[in-house]
Amino acid sequence: MIVALEKIVGQNNVLAHGKETSRFTHIWKTDLPLQALAVVFPSSTEELSTVMKLCNQEKQEVIVHGGLTNLVGATQTEKKQLVISLDKMNQIEEIDEKSRTITVQAGVILENAIDAAADKNLLLPLSFGAKGSAQVGGVVSTNAGGLRVFRYGMTRQMVLGLEAVLPDGTIISSLKKIIKDNSGYDLKQLFIGAEGTLGIVTKVVFRLQEKPQSRSSAIVGINDYERVIQMLKHMEKGLAGTLTGFELMWQRTYKAMTQSPSGYTAPLPNHYRYYVFIESLGSDTSNDFNRLETLIGEALELEIVEDGVLAQSERELQSIWKIREDVSVLADQAQYDQHFDISLPIPVIGEEVDRAIEKLEQLDFVEKIFPFGHVADGNIHFIIGKKDNSPEIIEAINAIIYAELAKHKGSVSAEHGIGLDKKAYLSTSRTANEIALMGLLKKTLDPKGILNPGRIISL
Numbered sequence: 001m002i003v004a005l006e007k008i009v010g011q012n013n014v015l016a017h018g019k020e021t022s023r024f025t026h027i028w029k030t031d032l033p034l035q036a037l038a039v040v041f042p043s044s045t046e047e048l049s050t051v052m053k054l055c056n057q058e059k060q061e062v063i064v065h066g067g068l069t070n071l072v073g074a075t076q077t078e079k080k081q082l083v084i085s086l087d088k089m090n091q092i093e094e095i096d097e098k099s100r101t102i103t104v105q106a107g108v109i110l111e112n113a114i115d116a117a118a119d120k121n122l123l124l125p126l127s128f129g130a131k132g133s134a135q136v137g138g139v140v141s142t143n144a145g146g147l148r149v150f151r152y153g154m155t156r157q158m159v160l161g162l163e164a165v166l167p168d169g170t171i172i173s174s175l176k177k178i179i180k181d182n183s184g185y186d187l188k189q190l191f192i193g194a195e196g197t198l199g200i201v202t203k204v205v206f207r208l209q210e211k212p213q214s215r216s217s218a219i220v221g222i223n224d225y226e227r228v229i230q231m232l233k234h235m236e237k238g239l240a241g242t243l244t245g246f247e248l249m250w251q252r253t254y255k256a257m258t259q260s261p262s263g264y265t266a267p268l269p270n271h272y273r274y275y276v277f278i279e280s281l282g283s284d285t286s287n288d289f290n291r292l293e294t295l296i297g298e299a300l301e302l303e304i305v306e307d308g309v310l311a312q313s314e315r316e317l318q319s320i321w322k323i324r325e326d327v328s329v330l331a332d333q334a335q336y337d338q339h340f341d342i343s344l345p346i347p348v349i350g351e352e353v354d355r356a357i358e359k360l361e362q363l364d365f366v367e368k369i370f371p372f373g374h375v376a377d378g379n380i381h382f383i384i385g386k387k388d389n390s391p392e393i394i395e396a397i398n399a400i401i402y403a404e405l406a407k408h409k410g411s412v413s414a415e416h417g418i419g420l421d422k423k424a425y426l427s428t429s430r431t432a433n434e435i436a437l438m439g440l441l442k443k444t445l446d447p448k449g450i451l452n453p454g455r456i457i458s459l
């Protein structure tokens with residue numbers, strides 16, 4: 001197998017015979033050496049297609065590695081499995097300013113694509129903490145969300161064209177730049193959010209937006225969850241389509257971020273129950289700032305918010321958003337941590353988070369509970385710090401967080417995906433028939449079960 005692989009991609013593009021352990025299984029907070037048969041680095045779609053034809057013929061299991069930033073164990077491997085890394089397919093192929101598109105290979109780091117678009121005064125509106133490591137192929141395969149979903153949608157909404165290699169090596173290429181295309185099934189959707197279980201994404205055409213000329217921000221303190229919802233409505237009405245961020249942080253999370261050991265500069269005192277980070281992207285610097293200032297003033301007068309600060313400079317703006325963007329540093333405050341990204345209808349989030357905190361505080365192995373999230377999207381994250389990482393403890397914490405999801409028709413994963421870690425809970429947000437249809441699709445496209453086996457569902 002190794003010799004055959006070397007013939008396809010060249011000796012320099014295969015790590016085997018112990019050299020594969022020079023890479024990590026899953027870089028996010030682990031430094032365990034990779035366990036795998038080998039790591040293969042194809043340089044083109046055609047090479048990847050030939051590799052997959054061989055793997056299909058040999059029934060060789062394959063795990064796809066992008067930037068390895070997923071939080072659901074999706075890139076874990078076993079010794080018998082082959083890793084395909086997209087690291088070497090990292091070219092930005094084209095920026096078409098007239099069509100407002102960027103065409104990139106799957107191994108391009110997301111931030112490089114964002115920067116390349118920005119150089120042409122265009123915006124690729126994806127933004128999240130791992131953008132400096134996540135690859136476009138991973139981002140598309142997890143249908144990533146982030147901080148601006150409220151205005152621009154998930155990754156899915158930005159993909160116009162896509163190329164993928166099926167488990168049997170067939171290349172499915174539709175690198176179109178058009179917005180409307182109802183000519184039959186929209187096949188690219190099969191691969192977006194499929195976590196690499198149905199095909200390997202090799203190229204993507206993203207739709208770009210005009211780069212906003214102004215960015216205004218504020219942070220407000222609120223004491224009652226109902227008022228958080230009122231504030232969302234107030235901002236949406238007042239900012240007429242330019243509201244791009246409305247991020248909620250619970251007091252305990254804000255305190256932890258602005259006190260030692262995190263020590264980020266606190267723009268507001270830490271005695272409010274909720275903190276909302278607000279962002280508006282527009283086209284008129286002074287008018288946009290004035291509009292936001294007026295709206296915050298009105299919210300204070302109407303007693304929707306208790307307190308508020310507007311960023312008066314780019315430095316202040318960066319300093320405020322750092323508190324939100326760097327929140328994952330809180331995972332370092334305990335020996336072990338567990339991450340959640342659930343979806344719930346916006347009106348029940350306040351009571352549901354209170355319920356979860358109350359129950360979690362009764363578990364003596366839970367040390368830290370940090371809720372925060374994209375409340376305008378109905379998406380809440382928890383970072384939970386704990387003393388132990390046994391399966392019983394993981395399950396006890398999961399049981400509390402997921403307890404009311406089915407009742408509220410929520411989701412066990414708003415954006416991170418299912419991977420291996422959340423598989424047991426898929427049925428809390430999907431019906432048996434839906435899961436059966438997922439299985440049918442998987443069997444149809446990957447009858448030998450060689451591509452990312454065991455992710456999302458087991459056959």
Ligand SMILES: Cc1cc2nc3c(=O)[nH]c(=O)nc-3n(C[C@H](O)[C@H](O)[C@H](O)COP(=O)(O)OP(=O)(O)OC[C@H]3O[C@@H](n4cnc5c(N)ncnc54)[C@H](O)[C@@H]3O)c2cc1C
Pocket residue numbers: 028063064065066067068069070071074075086106127128129130133134135136137138139140141142143144145146147195196197199200201202328415416452455
């Ligand atoms: C600090 C931090 C903050 C984060 N914030 C957010 C956030 O706000 N929103 C959000 O949605 N996510 C967030 N994430 C999760 C993560 O960054 C995303 O899921 C990201 O999109 C994964 O990209 P990746 O290249 O690292 O993929 P990987 O971790 O390498 O892979 C993820 C999955 O995609 C598959 N895959 C990778 N490349 C391909 C490909 N080319 N073709 C087919 N399958 C492939 C893998 O097999 C795996 O199943 C965060 C993660 C961290 C560490």
